[in-house]
Amino acid sequence: MATSPWPKAMRSCATWPTPMPRRPTVAWGASSTGHDWCSTNFSKNYADIWYPVAGFGPAPSDQNAANAAATENLNKFAAQFLAKGKFIGDSDTLSIADYKCATLFWYLDHKTVKAKTGFELPPRIKTYVQDFLAACPSKAFLDAGSGFMDSKA
Numbered sequence: 001m002a003t004s005p006w007p008k009a010m011r012s013c014a015t016w017p018t019p020m021p022r023r024p025t026v027a028w029g030a031s032s033t034g035h036d037w038c039s040t041n042f043s044k045n046y047a048d049i050w051y052p053v054a055g056f057g058p059a060p061s062d063q064n065a066a067n068a069a070a071t072e073n074l075n076k077f078a079a080q081f082l083a084k085g086k087f088i089g090d091s092d093t094l095s096i097a098d099y100k101c102a103t104l105f106w107y108l109d110h111k112t113v114k115a116k117t118g119f120e121l122p123p124r125i126k127t128y129v130q131d132f133l134a135a136c137p138s139k140a141f142l143d144a145g146s147g148f149m150d151s152k153a
């Protein structure tokens with residue numbers, strides 16, 4: 001019997017296995033293998049915005065261009081994955097992909113990120129994060145991340 005690569009706290013609000021019609025989209029959104037939208041299409045954007053604020057990497061030479069590229073990519077994400085529903089796969093039910101993506105986007109919405117980089121989530125992604133927080137009973141795992149980000153102000 002295979003075990004989940006996701007910690008128990010993550011599995012408590014995310015549904016897996018996802019119903020069959022959503023599985024390919026959910027897997028593309030965020031798989032446990034690292035061959036997913038967040039790990040490929042978005043990783044450079046995240047590194048340009050969050051890593052410097054957190055102290056894990058240098059700031060890009062042009063922060064405004066990095067912010068614009070991230071916004072463009074997030075708008076593509078919304079069009080591809082969130083066109084007809086609250087969550088990835090055009091659903092109103094959380095999947096494990098939502099847990100990965102919404103968490104990363106939540107970090108980018110932190111006030112310290114905005115203060116240091118000027119970056120703001122596009123409106124649809126901001127709503128997605130808020131919907132995720134409302135639907136996830138185990139969101140307390142973000143408390144430590146919030147404290148960490150507050151310490152970077």
